Amino acid sequence: MRLAEKDILDIESLSVERIKNILDTAEGLKEISTRPIKKVPTLRGKTIIHFFYEPSTRTRTSFEIAAKRLSADTVSISASTSSIAKGETLVDTAKNLEAMNPDAIVIRHRAAGAPHMLARLVRASVINAGDGMHAHPSQALLDMMTVREKKGRLAGLKIAIIGDITHSRVARSNIVGFVKMGAEVILAGPPTMIPMGVETLGARVGYHVQEAIKDADVIMVLRIQKERQQALVFPSEREYAQCYGLTEEKLAGVKEDVLIMHPGPINRGVEIAPEVAEGPYSVILEQVTNGVAIRMALFYLLLGGAR
Amino acid sequence: MKRSLIKGGRVIDPETGLDGLLDILIENGKIVSIENPQSSIVNHQSSIINASGKIVTPGLIDMHVHLREPGHEYKETIETGCLSAAHGGFTTICCMPNTDPINDNQSVTDYILKKARMAGTVRVYPVGAISRGLRGEGLADYGELKAAGVVAVSDDGNPVMNAQLMRRALEYGKGFNLLVISHCEDRNLTADGVMNEGITSTRLGLPGIPNAEETVMVARDIALCELTDARLHIAHVSTEGSVRLISEAKALGLLVTAETTPHYFSLTEEAVTGYDTNAKVHPPLRTDRDRDAIRQALADGTIDVIASDHAPHSSIEKDLEFDQAANGMIGLETSLPLSLQLVEAGLISLNDLIARMSINPARILNLVHIGLKPGNPADLTIIDVEKKFTVDPDTFRSKSRNTPFTGRELKGKAVLTMVGGKIVFDDERQKH
Numbered sequence: 001m002r003l004a005e006k007d008i009l010d011i012e013s014l015s016v017e018r019i020k021n022i023l024d025t026a027e028g029l030k031e032i033s034t035r036p037i038k039k040v041p042t043l044r045g046k047t048i049i050h051f052f053y054e055p056s057t058r059t060r061t062s063f064e065i066a067a068k069r070l071s072a073d074t075v076s077i078s079a080s081t082s083s084i085a086k087g088e089t090l091v092d093t094a095k096n097l098e099a100m101n102p103d104a105i106v107i108r109h110r111a112a113g114a115p116h117m118l119a120r121l122v123r124a125s126v127i128n129a130g131d132g133m134h135a136h137p138s139q140a141l142l143d144m145m146t147v148r149e150k151k152g153r154l155a156g157l158k159i160a161i162i163g164d165i166t167h168s169r170v171a172r173s174n175i176v177g178f179v180k181m182g183a184e185v186i187l188a189g190p191p192t193m194i195p196m197g198v199e200t201l202g203a204r205v206g207y208h209v210q211e212a213i214k215d216a217d218v219i220m221v222l223r224i225q226k227e228r229q230q231a232l233v234f235p236s237e238r239e240y241a242q243c244y245g246l247t248e249e250k251l252a253g254v255k256e257d258v259l260i261m262h263p264g265p266i267n268r269g270v271e272i273a274p275e276v277a278e279g280p281y282s283v284i285l286e287q288v289t290n291g292v293a294i295r296m297a298l299f300y301l302l303l304g305g306a307r
Numbered sequence: 308m309k310r311s312l313i314k315g316g317r318v319i320d321p322e323t324g325l326d327g328l329l330d331i332l333i334e335n336g337k338i339v340s341i342e343n344p345q346s347s348i349v350n351h352q353s354s355i356i357n358a359s360g361k362i363v364t365p366g367l368i369d370m371h372v373h374l375r376e377p378g379h380e381y382k383e384t385i386e387t388g389c390l391s392a393a394h395g396g397f398t399t400i401c402c403m404p405n406t407d408p409i410n411d412n413q414s415v416t417d418y419i420l421k422k423a424r425m426a427g428t429v430r431v432y433p434v435g436a437i438s439r440g441l442r443g444e445g446l447a448d449y450g451e452l453k454a455a456g457v458v459a460v461s462d463d464g465n466p467v468m469n470a471q472l473m474r475r476a477l478e479y480g481k482g483f484n485l486l487v488i489s490h491c492e493d494r495n496l497t498a499d500g501v502m503n504e505g506i507t508s509t510r511l512g513l514p515g516i517p518n519a520e521e522t523v524m525v526a527r528d529i530a531l532c533e534l535t536d537a538r539l540h541i542a543h544v545s546t547e548g549s550v551r552l553i554s555e556a557k558a559l560g561l562l563v564t565a566e567t568t569p570h571y572f573s574l575t576e577e578a579v580t581g582y583d584t585n586a587k588v589h590p591p592l593r594t595d596r597d598r599d600a601i602r603q604a605l606a607d608g609t610i611d612v613i614a615s616d617h618a619p620h621s622s623i624e625k626d627l628e629f630d631q632a633a634n635g636m637i638g639l640e641t642s643l644p645l646s647l648q649l650v651e652a653g654l655i656s657l658n659d660l661i662a663r664m665s666i667n668p669a670r671i672l673n674l675v676h677i678g679l680k681p682g683n684p685a686d687l688t689i690i691d692v693e694k695k696f697t698v699d700p701d702t703f704r705s706k707s708r709n710t711p712f713t714g715r716e717l718k719g720k721a722v723l724t725m726v727g728g729k730i731v732f733d734d735e736r737q738k739h
């Protein structure tokens with residue numbers, strides 16, 4: 001059964017039913033990756049283009065593996081080795097890719113809204129693999145899958161998201177997704193990293209980490225980008241680690257079965273202490289495993305079967 | 308002798324206080340008389356323009372237009388920009404200096420004036436640069452610019468970040484009675500922002516521009532206006548905070564005037580949803596609250612002028628990712644219709660609207676002939692306030708199509724534009 005949607009651009013445009021459907025499908029497909037022969041013929045003859053304008057290891061590899069496990073043909077383009085480097089616009093690139101009749105295009109782009117622009121220009125399904133500070137829907141879906149797997153539900157859970165909310169597409173998609181599924185989302189971080197009006201997405205804002213994580217079921221830690229220091233968003237990594245970094249001391253008194261998540265790549269010793277990243281609460285690598293299953297589900301639901 | 312008679316229209320002129328069914332007799336490009344229909348002389352040689360059921364006003368003036376020539380003729384030329392103005396009901400426009408080369412010297416001013424004469428439609432008054440090369444470092448040669456014909460100076464597009472330079476521009480400009488038009492923006496606060504900072508930017512994940520980027524500069528420039536006792540005109544006001552400061556400055560008797568544009572009283576940041584680059588403009592479209600404050604300020608006179616900030620761009624600058632797309636929208640051919648919606652909504656009288664679009668800019672620019680008076684050149688606009696139409700950029704005379712108003716149903720537009728007795732636009736005949 002195919003999705004009615006042509007594209008997966010953000011979590012906002014997915015209904016609760018649709019999200020459940022994607023998570024259920026991913027759970028079913030997860031097993032394929034544990035087989036000795038990790039391949040099913042479902043998407044044989046389909047062509048998927050992976051178009052990454054921005055550097056990525058995790059997301060890109062995850063999408064490619066997902067496509068290959070479903071037997072789709074994949075092509076991978078990066079900005080530095082493509083005509084982008086020669087000054088081709090996104091509109092022209094899109095028209096040229098479209099002319100080769102791909103079935104899906106996965107795009108990661110520096111600019112918010114770029115996947116939306118692409119989706120308007122091509123017949124192929126477009127999957128947003130991260131656009132600027134806007135959205136990273138497959139990450140939010142794999143995070144929801146991981147939490148649901150561990151907790152058996154999403155509704156009623158308390159999710160604390162810690163760090164640079166302003167510059168994080170992962171945070172935006174997770175706020176929208178978890179709120180949609182009935183969880184409570186609380187944000188904490190320096191006020192310079194909390195975007196204006198974020199409460200309208202349904203999240204609560206607190207500035208203190210310990211308060212936010214006190215009775216959280218899930219603690220999601222966001223990556224701190226060093227470049228943000230130039231934008232005067234925080235004074236130093238040292239100060240950040242002390243005041244907002246997730247350390248063992250700060251974890252004293254948290255729920256026993258709390259999950260600690262991070263979308264990666266992590267800055268050890270900045271937003272998360274190494275002992276915490278590798279500690280008993282951490283499900284960081286399980287997130288990565290589920291990432292492949294979620295992306296297989298997205299390809300399957302967009303391209304598999306009859307519409 | 309060439310005579311024409313504009314017959315049967317409701318003549319409204321805030322300058323002279325006229326408002327009634329009057330005929331206007333024009334000879335050799337000048338207004339000869341404005342009188343009751345009974346007493347007006349219809350002479351055999353007169354050509355008659357029937358204005359019954361229409362409004363006849365002093366020619367509209369748009370004091371903030373980007374004509375793009377010289378340098379960016381693929382976006383607009385002086386000829387197409389002037390034609391676009393005529394079609395929008397404007398008889399006079401001021402063009403900003405951010406061309407290539409920049410209008411910071413006599414030869415560029417001469418070139419613009421020569422091209423405008425050749426176009427032969429609307430009157431063009433160039434605005435010179437505040438700083439040489441718009442670089443915000445040294446003053447441009449105001450004496451030379453004034454002699455060549457500029458009516459004001461502005462670094463529009465760029466803010467004057469150096470307060471000392473702005474102070475000197477205001478002071479030095481006084482010596483030539485040159486108006487300084489300020490593009491109020493603190494670039495450090497704008498940073499990498501591409502739309503208004505608020506709920507919508509948070510939702511769309513676009514870097515935001517706080518409203519304080521404008522408001523803090525308005526505050527600074529008002530302080531400098533007080534210091535120098537020079538005339539300051541604040542361009543494209545978009546925030547509630549700016550309105551508050553301008554209102555205070557006026558109450559103190561400072562020589563501050565201000566303009567806003569139709570997009571700031573017609574749209575909000577919501578228009579950016581869907582990443583529509585036609586809604587990308589600087590200052591950015593703001594919130595409901597700002598829009599309402601701008602409307603109120605237009606009604607109560609805190610904002611003196613409606614200007615379009617007509618900013619043509621081609622698909623080369625607009626068919627891009629949102630953060631890469633150029634700022635600006637065209638406005639000459641939608642400015643009057645959008646402004647008339649304020650009258651329709653009961654927010655402002657027709658008389659006051661005409662003041663904001665003709666008399667006030669003429670006074671601020673120190674133009675010699677203001678209003679419909681015998682002896683003045685026959686610059687006038689005939690408006691059909693009942694005419695309904697749908698905005699379709701393909702019908703525009705501008706070279707560019709970058710408007711966020713496509714498809715909008717509007718009521719009221721200019722149907723005839725006359726400059727010095729010459730019809731430069733006639734909706735019925737579509738001569739031009």
